[in-house]
Amino acid sequence: MRSTTARPANIHQARLLRLLRDLGPQSRVALGNQVELSRSKLAFEIDRLLETGLVVPDGLAASRGGRRSHNVRIAPSLRFLGVDIGATSVDVAVTNAELNVLGHVTEPLDVRDGPVAVFERVLALVGKLREAGSAEHFDGAGIGVPGPVRFPEGVPIAPPIMPGWDGFPVREAMSQELGCPVLVDNDVNLLALGEQQAGVARSVPDFLCVKLGTGIGCGIVVGGGVHRGVTGSAGDIGHIQLDPDGPRCACGKTGCLEAYFGGNALVRDATALARSGRSAELAGRLESAGRLTPEDVSAAAAAGDAAALDLVRRGGRRTGQVIAGLVSFFNPGLVVIGGGLTGLGHNLLASIRTQVYRQSPPLATGNLPIVLGQVAGVVGAARLISDHIFSPP
Structure with missing residues (x-):
């Protein structure tokens, strides 16, 4: 079913919609x-939003003495898809529209299978959510991929861990599929x-969000908005070089942070420890399963x-070394660590903190x-996608 969602007519309506969302x-x-x-301008803009159906009445507000005000809320029929x-x-x-999750499904998937196979799986999962009654239609969809994206066009550009995705028109293709x-x-x-x-x-308003997984990246939020850089490659910290003589990275260069501590690098080093006999715990797990995963490293630690x-602490120190440089340069108010490798536990976070606090200046x-x-x-x-929908055309 194709979305016919109205858009706010001006910046005042957009501001009101985002307030009601949040x-x-x-x-x-x-x-x-x-x-x-x-008061008159506010009433006029709210009435226009009510006419478009983006906002609906929601009963009387709590009494503060005198005449009671009416509540309004963002239309409960709006649906957004997150992938x-x-x-x-x-x-x-x-x-x-208030970004409360109504339905959520997840499954293993190999991004190296390419965009056509991956989006077939995505659309199948979307079908499951529709069958479960989470949505009959979508008013917009946001999609994340683990690589650099030219944001205005919605196209991945030379993503190191995504063979076959370079230049694929994700935004255009999925907009046609989802309507x-x-x-x-x-x-x-x-x-x-x-x-x-x-x-x-x-x-x-100003923070860094570092994701540690198969790849390593950093979201940069400045003044409440994501900073993507001129071409969309801001925050690609996994390919900051730590040592020109270091291991070869998936990007083709050597000594990148990701080559030392991305998910594949962690498994590589853990397997070497198991085969050399330096880790009895990992050797046992390798013998039992035939391969190791980051979860095995976490359990062994x-x-x-x-x-x-x-292994975990060295990875944390190297990651902290890069984050310390970012902290010295950007002076954020917060650093958030996310991604699958956070399952390695407190030792990882402690090593990152120690390195950053030791290396960056006290003022930062x-x-x-x-x-x-x-x-x-x-x-x-x-x-x-809601920021986009709740913006003037």
């Missing part, structure tokens, strides 16, 4: 306290938007295996929290 149902008086509009494609899995969720507006972004930018919407960064612990780190993320990227995907 704060829930509000009285006209409460909205008036949030925006710099005269977060990782290197090894995909999350798909449906939200309402609604689509925006495409790097997955870590969506993680940052999710934390800003419903996680640890809700009141922080939790069991007190010294070699596995050292004196009141700098470095914390684990709380929110899935699909929430950020829904936030991305």
